[in-house]
Amino acid sequence: MQFNASNNNFSGPLPDVKGRFSAESWSGNPELGGEFISKEFPPSAAAAPLSPRKSKDSSRRLLLIYFGYAVLGLIILLVVAFILISKKKLKEAEADVAKKGVNAYTSSTYDVSKITEHKSEYSASYEESRAAMSPLVVLRSPRAQGLRFEDLLRAPAELLGKGKHGSIYKVMLHNGSTTLAVKRVKDWSVTSQAFRRRMQRLHQTRHPNILRSLAFYSSKQEKLLVYEYQPNGSLSKLLHGSRNGQAFDWGSRINVAATVAEALAYMHEELSEDGIAHGNLKSANILFNNNMDPCVSEYGLMISQSENPSSNSHSNSFGLDPARIRTSFKADIYGFGVILLELVTGKPVQGDELELIQWVNTVVREEWTVEVFDKGLLLEGASEERLLILLQIALKCINPNPYERPNMDQVAVMINTLKDEEDKSSPYV
């Protein structure tokens, strides 16, 4: 075996190297020196001096290392710059929205109560300012397409009502060519995900007499629902407004009762597995559309206490949590029963419905039943027999024991039978 130190080359056949380490070449314990077996380099090769090619390689390697460091440094610089710029942009956006929000609320078309309420709730929130830029989730209307929370805040609006569960505004967009009703739900401790799931499920359940929302907005602090504005008022207004039900004859009342009962029966059937009842059924939530057809609004907005992790429930004498009864299907039957009482008596529900129920029960018990009926209906010649049947259906619906109330399907069948009889007896049919 020969090794040419000048060109690092072997010449001759690959040695069956069985060279021997000398005790001097082993820097450690000379006793460790033993047989060295290699087929690659003879021991003498390691000791060869550094060739010019090798030194060129190592300087190139050094250059590469420096270059690597430089690239790494540049990347770190870019990341830091990106973070700083994004933070600055978010702060600018916050300031912009806060400024625009205040402008909108000081507009003369806004209701004063809305101004103060909005200012305190929105203006200080950094998160909300960011969220204001985000679009609403549009469920079905092209008119709501591209609409942002911020657009709703800025548009001229009028307070329609303020109830237990929040406030509702009439909001004018696109220079007044689009009118929407926007409900802000108050104190609704439901997660955004649960809210979204519910909205999507409700959107899938269609009935012509159930008002579906066009879009919604959901953030940690704020939940908004957007509806088409219904120009013809509510059943409550029609019955108890300035005209006191005068323009609302018996035939129309049976029609409304039958239409609403059918719509609710459909919803209860479709949503029974999801456990989504209306939850807040009352005459103010039955609205009349352009054709004067009744539409039930706000279906499914009230989340039952069982879905609310913060709820502290207590059972009543029927083994049910009263809060749950209020939002369950049986609670809807009760709410519908109260609406039937309003239709039959023409009397409004003031505060809670117990006053009306107690009055009806007392009159019926004393057998002055005819005294219960709306005088206007008797004067127009409505059938006392059929008025009594509707009253009996109402009393079944408001049975204090929820388990003894009929279901919505049975109620719809009873009212439709009554309507058929009414139609047959009508001189105009």
Ligand SMILES: Nc1ncnc2c1ncn2[C@@H]1O[C@H](COP(=O)(O)OP(=O)(O)OP(=O)(O)O)[C@@H](O)[C@H]1O
């Ligand atoms: N989409 C709509 N178009 C027109 N008017 C509406 C619409 N939705 C609600 N309204 C009217 O706005 C008023 C207030 O409605 P809202 O539902 O906030 O009151 P409420 O039912 O008393 O409140 P809550 O259910 O929170 O106690 C009612 O007179 C109702 O008829």
